Amino acid sequence: MEQQGEEKMKKKVMVAIDESELSHYALEWTLENLGNTIHNSELLVFTAQPTTIDFAPELVAAIQENYKKVALVLLDKAKDICANHGIVAETVTEVGDPKKAICEAVEKFKIELLVLGSHGRGTVQRAFLGSVSNYCVHNAGCTVLVVRKPI
Structure with a gap:
């Protein structure tokens, strides 16, 4: 009975990563600075595989297979980082626009x-390229922590 109560009390934390050094920095920062919280939480490491543009079906299949390989490498690296901190993390990858996939995963995994x-x-780059973190801050159904690497 006590174990059931502990499971209900565990928080669910998700770290979204991509191929950038900055997302891995955010994962490391989280493990180092939120260690006690993470040790008492369920940690999910998430990455999104971008959708492909309509090309010949063979090309689309090859691109998607490459995205899948990249995602698996990213998640394996993230699992190793977590293991080095004594954390066992669940990993998930979804296909879609990263900012929308992240927000959907927040809802799906509570x-x-x-x-x-x-x-x-x-400001100019964000205006043209958009910002995944800005989108998630305004649209994710949970608290969002944006980690910025010091200059």
Whole structure:
């Protein structure tokens, strides 16, 4: 009975990563600075595989297979980082626009804290390229922590 109560008390934390050094910095920062919280939480490491543009079916299949391989390498690296901190993390990858996939995963997995890395783009770059972290801050159904690497 006591174990059931502990399971209910565990928070669900998700760290979203991509191939950038900054997202791995955010994962490391989370493990080092939120260690006690993470040790008492369920940690989910998430990555999104971008959707492909309509090309010949063979090309689309090859691109998707490559995205899948990249995602598996990213998640394996993240699992190793977590293991080095004594944390066993669940990993998930979804296909879709990263910012929307992250917000959908927050809802699907009932995440209570979302951690993202910041690419440190300026106002002009964000206007043209968009910002995953900005989108998630305004649209994710949970608390969002954006980790920025010091300059």
